[in-house]
Amino acid sequence: MSVLENLRQTFRRDQVFDFVNKQDYSQVDTSHGLILYVEDVSVSFDGFKAINELNFYIEVGELRCMIGPNGAGKTTMMDIITGKTSPDKGSVWFGQNINLLKMTEPEIAQAGVGRKFQKPTVFEHHNIFENLEMAMAGDKSVWSTFRARLSSEQHDRITSVMETIGLSDCAKQRAGALSHGQKQWLEIGMLLMQNPKLLLVDEPVAGMTHQEMDKTGELLTSLAGEHSVVVVEHDMDFVRSIAKKVSVLHQGSILAEGSMDEVQNNQRVIEVYLGE
Ligand SMILES: Nc1ncnc2c1ncn2[C@@H]1O[C@H](COP(=O)(O)OP(=O)(O)OP(=O)(O)O)[C@@H](O)[C@H]1O
Numbered sequence: 001m002s003v004l005e006n007l008r009q010t011f012r013r014d015q016v017f018d019f020v021n022k023q024d025y026s027q028v029d030t031s032h033g034l035i036l037y038v039e040d041v042s043v044s045f046d047g048f049k050a051i052n053e054l055n056f057y058i059e060v061g062e063l064r065c066m067i068g069p070n071g072a073g074k075t076t077m078m079d080i081i082t083g084k085t086s087p088d089k090g091s092v093w094f095g096q097n098i099n100l101l102k103m104t105e106p107e108i109a110q111a112g113v114g115r116k117f118q119k120p121t122v123f124e125h126h127n128i129f130e131n132l133e134m135a136m137a138g139d140k141s142v143w144s145t146f147r148a149r150l151s152s153e154q155h156d157r158i159t160s161v162m163e164t165i166g167l168s169d170c171a172k173q174r175a176g177a178l179s180h181g182q183k184q185w186l187e188i189g190m191l192l193m194q195n196p197k198l199l200l201v202d203e204p205v206a207g208m209t210h211q212e213m214d215k216t217g218e219l220l221t222s223l224a225g226e227h228s229v230v231v232v233e234h235d236m237d238f239v240r241s242i243a244k245k246v247s248v249l250h251q252g253s254i255l256a257e258g259s260m261d262e263v264q265n266n267q268r269v270i271e272v273y274l275g276e
């Protein structure tokens with residue numbers, strides 16, 4: 001028996017540590033059908049307006065794609081929603097009742113906003129199962145998660161997320177040995193362990209093979225409904241393959257919004273992309 005197994009069996013995690021039990025996010029009020037409200041948001045860096053009177057709304061269960069040229073403000077927009085950057089003005093609400101601008105980054109994550117950065121940050125020396133297990137504990141110390149045993153409910157949850165991300169067959173594989181695409185899915189799985197209501201995903205298919213892109217598209221599409229998902233991506237074929245509603249960001253504002261066909265035929269959008 002490994003040291004890890006030994007440690008796990010020492011305690012029943014669910015009985016010992018209340019705080020590692022699943023969080024209660026039920027207080028997010030989405031009775032108007034919207035999970036995210038971004039209104040009149042602006043932020044400047046050294047006098048340069050990276051975000052300029054930005055307005056958009058995300059519906060509960062929606063999959064929204066955000067496109068826009070380099071420097072349009074897409075990543076900055078995610079920084080603001082997740083509390084990494086404070087805007088100079090405007091408001092950002094999670095449901096009708098949670099004011100994200102009054103919260104810290106960990107509080108925002110805790111409330112149910114998950115963010116996937118471009119570079120996967122998995123625990124390379126641990127296997128897939130263990131990575132998901134550690135993610136379940138959120139920002140608690142890695143050590144505390146291994147002192148406690150999993151309940152059968154927690155075990156089922158990990159198994160179910162492994163199925164969702166298509167990695168059930170390699171539960172015991174070290175994360176460091178995974179392909180780039182598999183690491184990205186694992187990281188999405190780690191976010192799912194926290195049961196986020198809203199998932200923000202920045203350039204998920206950069207560096208992926210076509211096959212991996214297809215699988216990523218299926219994964220993100222399958223997550224919508226139960227979660228609301230905002231995907232920022234440059235790869236237009238990928239966006240076309242998953243998009244329902246697309247928002248085009250340009251110079252920190254929404255330039256156009258609609259179906260992929262609508263935005264691609266929009267004269268202002270064409271000018272912005274041709275002018276790149
Ligand atoms: N912390 C910062 N300090 C100074 N300038 C910044 C900061 N963060 C972003 N910027 C600037 O704000 C603008 C928007 O950047 P952002 O990274 O949000 O664009 P983006 O749409 O994500 O672009 P890309 O498609 O290249 O990822 C850029 O001009 C960038 O240089």
Ligand SMILES: [Mg+2]
Pocket residue numbers: 074075076
């Ligand atoms: Mg970016």
